[in-house]
Amino acid sequence: MTSDISYPIEGACQCGGVTYRLLRPAKLIAACHCRECQKLSTSAFSITAVVDATDVEFNGRMKEWQRKADSGNTIAAKFCPNCGNRIYHFNPDKPEEIRLKPTNLSDTRIIQPTIHIWVSEKQDWYTLPEGVTCYPKQP
Template identity: 70%
Template sequence: MTYPIQGSCQCGGVKYRLLNAPTAIIACHCKACQKLSTSAFSITAMVNAADIEFEGEMAEWSRLADSGNTNGAKFCPTCGNRIYHFNPEQPDKIKLKPANLDDTSIIKPTAHVWVSEKQDWFTIPEGVKVFDKQA
């Protein structure tokens, strides 16, 4: 894979450049991520904040996670597309929603978390780490 990779929301109002490879790609099966993705799980690419550049206005929303941490979200105020999540206590880390990338070939989860809430019909591929709750 050659970096940078471009990404954007559905309407193009928010654009970004991922400058380096993510540190991890995680599939989360918790009920909140199922609601977010309107699917069986949500994909997150863990990236260093210094490795991504954003352009365009984003709105923000947050909730308290089961861990007690704040789970913030940045999204396009026009189309509503989630761009990334973050913990305000860890400003150097971003939890990018990589389905927004122009080239999604990097989306190969190496771990599945919250499989205790996984949809029964989904089978986790062989060879990836699995955690009943958060890793």
């Protein structure tokens, strides 16, 4: 992680209807290569910052969407009802931990993935960085 990052870091959806403050550093930053994250990001992978729910302050109305994961767990997503920008994901059975979508932070230097997951579904054209922990599926 970049050591000169100061907290809190402000974040917002594309239209500004949902704003938030990340109060402390993430526990980890993951790049997920599963097909669902490829759909979400319209790219090769999606970035997630795993944080304690108490480390983020949200403002604005959000809608929720849910789906079943391969594990059988429920994955829920909170998003702006106006612009549709995803803000975070969470497991309803473990609401104390959220998976923030950090690309909408004002300071994106925290986006330095320490793990890559679901690399069994990664795009062939993407080369994984050397020295980063990789998992074929969910660890």
